[in-house]
Amino acid sequence: MKIAAAVLAGVLTIAGARAARAEPPPRGIAELRARVARVLLREHVPGAGIALVDGDRVVWAGGVGVADRATGRPVTADTLFRVGSVTKSFLALALVKLAERGRVDLDAPVSRIAPELAIGNRWAAEQPITLAHLLEHTAGFDDMHFNEMYAPLAAEAMPLGEVLAKNPASRVARWRPGSRFSYANPGYTVAAYVLEKVTGRAYEEVLDRELLRPLGMTGAALRLTPEVDARLARGYRDEGAAVPYRAIYHRPAGNLMASPRELAALVQLALGRGRFGNVALISPAGMARIERSDTVRIDAGDASYGLGNYGDVSERAPIRGHDGGVDGFLSSYGYLPGQGVGFVVLLNSTYSWTAVVAIRHLLVEYLLADQPVSPPPRQPVPEDELQRWAGTYHLAAPRLQLLAFLERALPGVEVFVDHGRMYAATVPRRGAPVELIPLGGDRFRVPSASGSHVAFGRDRDGRRVLIAEGSYLLEEPRSRALGFALGSVICFWLLASGLALPLTLLSRRAGPSPGIGWPLGVSLSLFAVPRLFLAAAEAGVLGERNAYTVGIFVLTLVFALGSMASAVQALLWLPRPGSLLGKLYRLAFACAACCATAYLTAYGIIGIRLWSY
Incomplete structure (x- = not known):
């Protein structure tokens, strides 16, 4: 998921509008592998595990580069990678599956199911925190605090109740639940705790029984063992030696290890609308709920975060899926619902997200080939309607509250209308403004996007709000934004x-x-x-x-x-x-x-x- 502390111009242009890509799509697996290898060489990344999916079949799964620099062991379709936050997709799927059986209610207050958990919410009487809030990152929680991040290996067997007792300070609603999106890993550990309480089994056992085995992912693992370690790629933070495996406390949010071949099954499940092979694991309605954001007042449409699943509009067609990052590894899986294709890309490095983006683009272009794909067209909107949202906005939902002082110091965003068209620019203005193309319903896209990822609305206090992908911005006077920006630079x-x-x-x-x-x-x-x-x-x-x-x-x-x-x-x-x-x-x-x-x-x-x- 894109971090809100990115430069605002990058957020508004979906991490920088796509540069012109003159190269034609790869015409075969051999050419695709060669072009992926060039990306790895350019970005100094050791290796990549890849899978391509078309409908209900895996077109190709394999590897490029090495899994271990020291031994030269190559990446294959069955090499295990730590896939980080992709784990969230499996936890959300398991809870939706239980909800469809009537075992749990996603909209039930967590305090009713697990009153023993320490959760701070001064809005509890009017808006309790629900499972859906946790899975959509709208509970208002802070992200992990530093003493609940990395853990000794023995912590992989630590009961989740003990994990959550380590630092309850990260589980305090900073604003009314459901009002803002802010990515928070601890919410998924709370959700896994609820899963364990409802089922009476460890969350690892539930995921294995309900999803991993039915999907044929028998080689995937949620804990490190000697057998798993033998198949696991070595992770790298730089061009030097491999980083040692470090366990994490909030393992339900990011501890899965899987191969590209097996992770492709998750893509097949999504494209099959809950079916894998001849088995319906989740209903089409359940899959639709996973892809939809229901708990926030304003969402960004095609780029919204659902239940462990979010949208990406940076390619020629909208993508759903999830990314992940954990020490030494980066991962991304995605599927294009409108085209019926998808991909998996796993890297054993954390020092080049550029490589993930470049490889993902190659995979999408290969899968789309020469299919014509058009972005949603501009909808006619009267100028006075556009003028309702003209103004200045600043970031107001920091992922980690400790670093909010840095986020607040970032430039604001000015939205203005000129000759009937809406634009966005940083305050003070640097570079050319970016046009926001209206799609109807107060949702917009930049020219390079394949779907809506910008939206406007008002909060409960009537203040204007700008949503730019996962970033939440509140209106403020332009003089304040300009004064704050200039004052920060001068200071x-x-x-x-x-x-x-x-x-x-x-x-x-x-x-x-x-x-x-x-x-x-x-x-x-x-x-x-x-x-x-x-x-x-x-x-x-x-x-x-x-x-x-x-x-x-x-x-x-x-x-x-x-x-x-x-x-x-x-x-x-x-x-x-x-x-x-x-x-x-x-x-x-x-x-x-x-x-x-x-x-x-x-x-x-x-x-x-x-x-x-």
């Missing part, structure tokens, strides 16, 4: 300039330079904290107390203390003799530092203890 450059103070002063005269210590400390902290954060993330230790996280805690306090000290120094220097320009600079630096401190304090960043967040 950043002023704070960054503190690093140059010692060199500047030394180049002008010898001797001591009083008053530069605190500004220098502020600037050093500003750049050191992100480096420590990224280093801890790379090592997978953000949720632990260690040199990285303690350093972040200390340096954020240094930043705040240095900001206040810089302000005091700047004021004390005003009546002294000296350069007016220098005094004004010190004052501007101090103002920027104090504003940044107030902003970061409001978002809980100053003095953050990541090990207990």
Whole structure:
């Protein structure tokens, strides 16, 4: 799924409008493999597992490249990959299957089924959190906190109740359930806990019995064993050595391991509208519900998130499916309901999503061949109707609340109408505006999209809302958006300039330079904290107390203390003799530092203890 913190221009143009692709589609498997190999070579990706599906048959399944750089073991149709969040599709299918048997109600409050679970929801009386909210990522939960991400291997056998007890803070509704989409892995662990409570069996056993075995996926696994490890590709984060297998706490959200050949069965099931071979595992109505978003007031249409299943309109025809990413692996499966074809692509690397996009495009073009596919046509909409949505919007549903301060600092989006056509651009404007083509019902697409992925509406308080794929944006005055954007840039450059103070002063005269210590400390902290954060993330230790996280805690306090000290120094220097320009600079630096401190304090960043967040 696309992360909301992507540059907004990219969100609005579906991660950048498709570049012109002059190459004709591959004309055979040999040519397809050769072109995939070129992508892998260009992106330095070791290997790819691929499957192509046409209706109820697998056209081809195989591999390109190597599963293990050290041994040169090739990728084959039966090589196992960690498929990450593709696991969510199976959990959602299992719950829909149980719902069709009357064993569970997707719209029932979770608190009624599992009252023992710690779930925060101050809207519980009027809008309780349901299973459907969890599966559609509309419960309002935060995503995983750092101390509930990676786990020791023994955690793969940990009861889900213990997993959920590790950090209940991520399971608090931040807004009214059903009002906004925000991708949250913990919701799927709660859903799996409900599945276990309803069935009396471990979720792994339920998925194996209800889906994996009926689909012929007998080689797939939800836990690592020596036998599974022997068939598993090695994962890579860079061009160096393989990363060790790291277990995850929220395994119902992303712990499946499967081969491209076997994962193709999921595509066949979707294209068969719930049938696999001669067996109906789920009804056509159940499949339709899986592909539909029912819990939100406003959805993006063809790009909406259903139950472990979402839409992609970046190719010539709309796609449904799911992507996944886990340490060392990227995955994507998709199917084109209108054309009856689908694909699986699995990579043993996490450092090139570009490779996934490029290979997926090759697979779709191969499957479509020369089929003419037209995007939905422009619908006539009066200009005054379009003008209803003209305005400025900002992101308002952060995936991880801790990083909301970064998301809020991203440029806003301005929507305007010119000569009867609607456009979107960043605030302040950079690059050419993107046209939003009306499709009716307040839904739109950009020229390169094959379906609707932008929508407008109003929330319960009457505020205008813009949905751009999975991103939720609220209206705000243009002056505020512009002022915030420009203020952020000015503050950043002023704070960054503190690093140059010692060199500047030394180049002008010898001797001591009083008053530069605190500004220098502020600037050093500003750049050191992100480096420590990224280093801890790379090592997978953000949720632990260690040199990285303690350093972040200390340096954020240094930043705040240095900001206040810089302000005091700047004021004390005003009546002294000296350069007016220098005094004004010190004052501007101090103002920027104090504003940044107030902003970061409001978002809980100053003095953050990541090990207990």
